[in-house]
Amino acid sequence: MIRRDAILFAGLGVLILALAVWLKVPTTIQLLVTASAYALIALGLNVQWGYAGLFNVGVMGFLMVGGASVVFVSYPLNDAFWSSDGPFMLLKAIIAAIAGGLLIWGVTRIPKTGSLKKVRGFLLVVAWAVAYVVYRSQIDPAAVLIEEKAGFVGGLGLHPLFGWAAGGVMAGIIAYVIGKICLGLRSDYLAIATIGISEIIRALIKNMDWLTRGTLTVSPIPWPTPLPADIAAAGMDDATMSVILARSGFLAVTVILIAVIFFFLQRAYNGPWGRMMRAIRDNHVAAGAIGKNVTKRELEIFVLGAILMGIGGAILATYVQILDPSGYQPINHTFIVWVMIIVGGAGNNWGALFGAVFIYIVWTISEPASLVLFSMISDLSEGAGIGAIPDIESRALQMRVFVLGLVITFALRYAPQGMIPERVRTDD
Amino acid sequence: MSLLEVKDVEGGYGGAPILNGVNMAIDREDIGVIVGPNGAGKSTTLKAIFGLLEVTAGSIVMDGHEVANQLPDKLVPLGLSFVPQEFNVFTEMTVHENLEMGAYIRNDDISDTLDYVYEMFPPLKDKRKQNAGELSGGQRQMVAMGRALMSQPKLLLLDEPSAGLSPRYMMEIFETVVNVNKSGVGILMVEQNARQALEFATKGFVLAGGNNRYTGTGRELLDDPEVAQSFLGG
Amino acid sequence: MNELIFFVNKVLISGATLGSVYALGAVGVTLIFGILRFAHFAHGDMMTLGAFVAFMLVAVFQSLGIQTPLPTGFIVLPFAMAITAGLALGIDRGFYQPLRAKGVKTVTLLIASVGVTLMMQGVIRLFAGTGTRSFFENETKDLYRFKLPIEGVRRSINFSEPQILVIVTTVIAVIALHFFLTRSRLGKGMRAMADNPSLAQVSGINTAAVVRATWIIAGSLAAMAGTLLALDVILKPDLAFNILLPIFAAAVVGGLGHSYGAIAGGFLIGFAETMSVFNWAVLLRPFKAGLPDWLPNDLSIVPSEYKLTVAFVILVLVLLVRPQGIFKGAST
Numbered sequence: 001m002i003r004r005d006a007i008l009f010a011g012l013g014v015l016i017l018a019l020a021v022w023l024k025v026p027t028t029i030q031l032l033v034t035a036s037a038y039a040l041i042a043l044g045l046n047v048q049w050g051y052a053g054l055f056n057v058g059v060m061g062f063l064m065v066g067g068a069s070v071v072f073v074s075y076p077l078n079d080a081f082w083s084s085d086g087p088f089m090l091l092k093a094i095i096a097a098i099a100g101g102l103l104i105w106g107v108t109r110i111p112k113t114g115s116l117k118k119v120r121g122f123l124l125v126v127a128w129a130v131a132y133v134v135y136r137s138q139i140d141p142a143a144v145l146i147e148e149k150a151g152f153v154g155g156l157g158l159h160p161l162f163g164w165a166a167g168g169v170m171a172g173i174i175a176y177v178i179g180k181i182c183l184g185l186r187s188d189y190l191a192i193a194t195i196g197i198s199e200i201i202r203a204l205i206k207n208m209d210w211l212t213r214g215t216l217t218v219s220p221i222p223w224p225t226p227l228p229a230d231i232a233a234a235g236m237d238d239a240t241m242s243v244i245l246a247r248s249g250f251l252a253v254t255v256i257l258i259a260v261i262f263f264f265l266q267r268a269y270n271g272p273w274g275r276m277m278r279a280i281r282d283n284h285v286a287a288g289a290i291g292k293n294v295t296k297r298e299l300e301i302f303v304l305g306a307i308l309m310g311i312g313g314a315i316l317a318t319y320v321q322i323l324d325p326s327g328y329q330p331i332n333h334t335f336i337v338w339v340m341i342i343v344g345g346a347g348n349n350w351g352a353l354f355g356a357v358f359i360y361i362v363w364t365i366s367e368p369a370s371l372v373l374f375s376m377i378s379d380l381s382e383g384a385g386i387g388a389i390p391d392i393e394s395r396a397l398q399m400r401v402f403v404l405g406l407v408i409t410f411a412l413r414y415a416p417q418g419m420i421p422e423r424v425r426t427d428d
Numbered sequence: 429m430s431l432l433e434v435k436d437v438e439g440g441y442g443g444a445p446i447l448n449g450v451n452m453a454i455d456r457e458d459i460g461v462i463v464g465p466n467g468a469g470k471s472t473t474l475k476a477i478f479g480l481l482e483v484t485a486g487s488i489v490m491d492g493h494e495v496a497n498q499l500p501d502k503l504v505p506l507g508l509s510f511v512p513q514e515f516n517v518f519t520e521m522t523v524h525e526n527l528e529m530g531a532y533i534r535n536d537d538i539s540d541t542l543d544y545v546y547e548m549f550p551p552l553k554d555k556r557k558q559n560a561g562e563l564s565g566g567q568r569q570m571v572a573m574g575r576a577l578m579s580q581p582k583l584l585l586l587d588e589p590s591a592g593l594s595p596r597y598m599m600e601i602f603e604t605v606v607n608v609n610k611s612g613v614g615i616l617m618v619e620q621n622a623r624q625a626l627e628f629a630t631k632g633f634v635l636a637g638g639n640n641r642y643t644g645t646g647r648e649l650l651d652d653p654e655v656a657q658s659f660l661g662g
Numbered sequence: 663m664n665e666l667i668f669f670v671n672k673v674l675i676s677g678a679t680l681g682s683v684y685a686l687g688a689v690g691v692t693l694i695f696g697i698l699r700f701a702h703f704a705h706g707d708m709m710t711l712g713a714f715v716a717f718m719l720v721a722v723f724q725s726l727g728i729q730t731p732l733p734t735g736f737i738v739l740p741f742a743m744a745i746t747a748g749l750a751l752g753i754d755r756g757f758y759q760p761l762r763a764k765g766v767k768t769v770t771l772l773i774a775s776v777g778v779t780l781m782m783q784g785v786i787r788l789f790a791g792t793g794t795r796s797f798f799e800n801e802t803k804d805l806y807r808f809k810l811p812i813e814g815v816r817r818s819i820n821f822s823e824p825q826i827l828v829i830v831t832t833v834i835a836v837i838a839l840h841f842f843l844t845r846s847r848l849g850k851g852m853r854a855m856a857d858n859p860s861l862a863q864v865s866g867i868n869t870a871a872v873v874r875a876t877w878i879i880a881g882s883l884a885a886m887a888g889t890l891l892a893l894d895v896i897l898k899p900d901l902a903f904n905i906l907l908p909i910f911a912a913a914v915v916g917g918l919g920h921s922y923g924a925i926a927g928g929f930l931i932g933f934a935e936t937m938s939v940f941n942w943a944v945l946l947r948p949f950k951a952g953l954p955d956w957l958p959n960d961l962s963i964v965p966s967e968y969k970l971t972v973a974f975v976i977l978v979l980v981l982l983v984r985p986q987g988i989f990k991g992a993s994t
């Protein structure tokens with residue numbers, strides 16, 4: 001690492017210490033936990049964009065999948081569901097889905113040449129329609145019954161770390177399907193498809209009440225580490241101290257996770273695999289010409305990035321202990337991650353790490369800061385006889401959105417490499 | 429002073445220079461032919477004249493105006509027209525519209541020039557409503573040349589007009605080139621079919637490694653044993 | 663018969679309205695793509711911006727006491743379009759053109775358009791707040807009912823005034839665009855540049871002027887689409903960001919870069935959406951007696967909260983089967 005980077009990270013450390021004094025320690029640790037989740041997400045996006053040049057504007061969707069997965073895997077068992085007809089009916093729906101899938105698969109086996117090739121497309125449409133109708137005929141009554149009898153399916157009651165893993169896996173599966181369709185086409189198509197899938201995931205999680213309780217929200221999601229209440233129960237008298245300890249425990253888990261993932265990402269990046277990815281990113285044609293299967297490699301990397309995003313999303317939901325679909329917004333969950341890696345330095349994991357923590361801190365403190373700023377302007381305008389600014393709070397928040405956009409466009413123009421730019425070792 | 433004078437031009441695509449001192453002079457009655465091995469910088473020379481890449485040294489004077497590093501929308505009004513080697517028609521526009529695009533910079537009545545082009549390339553007349561993408565390679569080449577003639581150029585730059593055409597078509601294109609020249613348009617063209625092209629060239633340039641190796645009339649180059657040996661395949 | 667009229671109201675009229683708005687948006691997206699080669703993510707917010715410009719103009723008109731026979735929001739449309747076109751030009755100057763001048767990859771322009779969309783969202787909400795507004799606070803929204811002269815028909819075919827305006831205006835805009843692209847020199851130059859940018863340059867076409875024309879057209883169509891949508895539904899800051907997906911889907915269905923395809927794609931997506939959320943059981947009601955009773959009461963293809971998935975599924979299908987778009991033919 002070069003000296004400039006060390007100075008930047010040292011500056012970040014000082015900033016965090018200053019926050020600890022200003023916002024007090026528990027809040028600072030809380031901020032760091034969330035920032036670490038974003039760091040993981042930013043690493044995921046850096047893998048996709050920085051390593052391979054894949055344009056993903058659906059980060060939010062992958063985060064929501066992670067959140068929903070941790071609810072399903074780690075929320076306590078819902079006895080009302082398991083003692084009802086629900087599991088049986090869901091099983092029927094799953095079987096229907098599998099049967100439908102098999103039907104579709106069977107039709108795709110029809111050779112593209114030969115006597116049936118004319119009706120192939122038509123049969124495929126029919127197969128999809130039949131599969132969809134059969135599935136809906138099973139899932140709809142199941143959903144109604146579950147919502148009526150049990151509210152929602154509840155969880156499996158497993159340790160949250162399994163939930164995080166499940167979040168990664170689910171996000172990876174979705175990325176695989178999207179990637180299969182869009183990679184190999186122009187990057188614009190991937191952008192459109194990812195923004196679409198993230199909106200659809202949001203619609204699903206918001207409306208599949210039987211699975212996620214939708215807007216009713218699910219809480220509390222258990223922590224992988226002891227909660228403040230657990231520590232207090234274990235004999236800690238000082239309430240602040242138990243909060244600090246509990247949050248530190250959570251932070252320790254995320255930091256270790258990041259350290260491990262970071263280590264492997266760095267190794268991969270500097271190894272032959274990373275070299276190949278850069279070759280693909282910088283010159284599609286040349287890499288294709290030397291016989292590497294570009295689309296397949298890109299698919300791998302898209303899935304890998306999405307897995308990291310899924311885990312990050314699971315951590316975010318776990319820490320706040322609630323899955324609230326209405327709380328997910330593209331600005332807070334997609335575009336801010338883009339700002340993180342553009343400002344930090346796309347293609348450099350250190351840059352992504354730095355950008356994630358730095359931008360998250362700036363984003364968080366900009367809320368009170370912009371309020372102060374707007375109050376000042378408001379006082380001024382009142383003093384000048386124009387009158388105070390109405391709805392000052394919501395407007396101050398909107399200013400942040402504007403600044404985010406401004407930062408993106410300015411960074412692209414004046415510092416496209418970011419604060420910690422990509423450095424490709426040329427000696428190997 | 430000639431219509432077009434290229435003096436000691438150097439330039440490239442941003443990396444190492446491709447042209448290292450190219451010299452040419454063409455008049456309105458000339459047919460200049462550039463020959464040379466693949467990658468010699470023949471297309472690059474035409475692009476440099478036409479402002480499509482950066483000229484780092486030397487001068488290009490067209491009709492008394494210094495035009496090095498001028499963009500095409502300034503050069504076309506000066507009477508310069510260019511037919512690129514590849515992708516030289518608007519595939520999703522009709523033949524007629526292709527020709528109209530050639531006359532984009534003109535504000536006067538273009539119907540006479542249209543008649544002249546259709547006369548020059550009779551097969552195009554029947555295909556005028558058809559998309560250029562649906563034509564054969566030879567017909568496309570006609571559309572491309574027709575388009576370039578629509579701006580009523582004084583000098584026409586052609587990059588391998590006969591590439592990929594059968595020998596018969598090649599002779600037809602060459603005949604057209606000579607006819608166009610007779611109607612008062614100077615020609616500077618790159619050709620792989622060097623022998624046939626040099627036959628009717630008033631000026632020939634052998635380019636290799638980004639500069640002129642030999643310059644002379646077409647006949648002189650054909651008769652020069654060294655040129656014949658090294659560049660015309662014996 | 664009553665059921666059929668319900669179908670006409672719910673599917674055909676709504677679909678045509680929605681399709682018109684999508685078509686106007688998709689044409690802008692596709693033109694920008696054709697000329698500048700990137701998917702313009704800020705297009706949804708450009709529509710919203712246009713609608714807010716129109717809204718402010720309405721306030722000005724009303725404060726001047728100008729009375730109009732048609733909704734004022736419609737009367738101010740030309741002015742709103744002109745202002746939005748100017749803003750679009752300014753945005754290009756300020757944010758895209760410097761990047762193009764640096765010769766960046768087109769995906770960088772795509773990211774820049776994400777930045778621009780955030781800035782526009784911020785600015786709109788900064789000044790207009792986050793609430794919803796109606797163009798019809800001081801005016802009435804007329805409803806036209808057409809009774810069919812058939813015995814026993816109670817329902818009427820209903821058009822709201824904005825719906826008629828949307829459809830009629832779109833038809834006019836599409837015809838005007840068609841003549842522009844096929845008859846005018848600049849329009850043909852645009853098609854040429856979309857077809858083969860380097861040859862367009864070689865032909866002496868002033869590419870900078872073509873780029874400006876593109877932004878002017880895309881900006882004014884965006885203002886038109888946004889205002890008409892706000893007239894039909896309601897004006898809110900996330901008005902058009904939410905329909906970005908159907909608009910892109912429409913542009914992709916038509917083949918990115920192909921204007922006529924985008925128009926067709928817009929209507930296709932519009933009708934597909936209304937047909938998918940339509941409860942087809944309604945049409946079966948007259949035959950109720952003869953139907954088996956296991957048939958559910960709700961026969962809509964997707965529940966209306968998943969309307970968005972319709973555009974997405976169509977998009978994905980097109981990408982799978984024919985990424986170059988399902989319509990063959992003229993470009994731009």
Ligand SMILES: Nc1ncnc2c1ncn2[C@@H]1O[C@H](COP(=O)(O)OP(=O)(O)OP(=O)(O)O)[C@@H](O)[C@H]1O
Pocket residue numbers: 441446464465466467468469470471472473
């Ligand atoms: N767009 C470009 N960017 C960078 N280098 C280029 C570009 N086009 C050509 N070159 C390089 O410039 C050199 C000369 O190319 P040019 O196209 O002028 O050759 P040419 O003489 O026309 O050959 P040919 O007979 O094959 O057409 C080559 O080494 C080529 O690699």
Ligand SMILES: [Mg+2]
Pocket residue numbers: 470471472513587
């Ligand atoms: Mg060449």
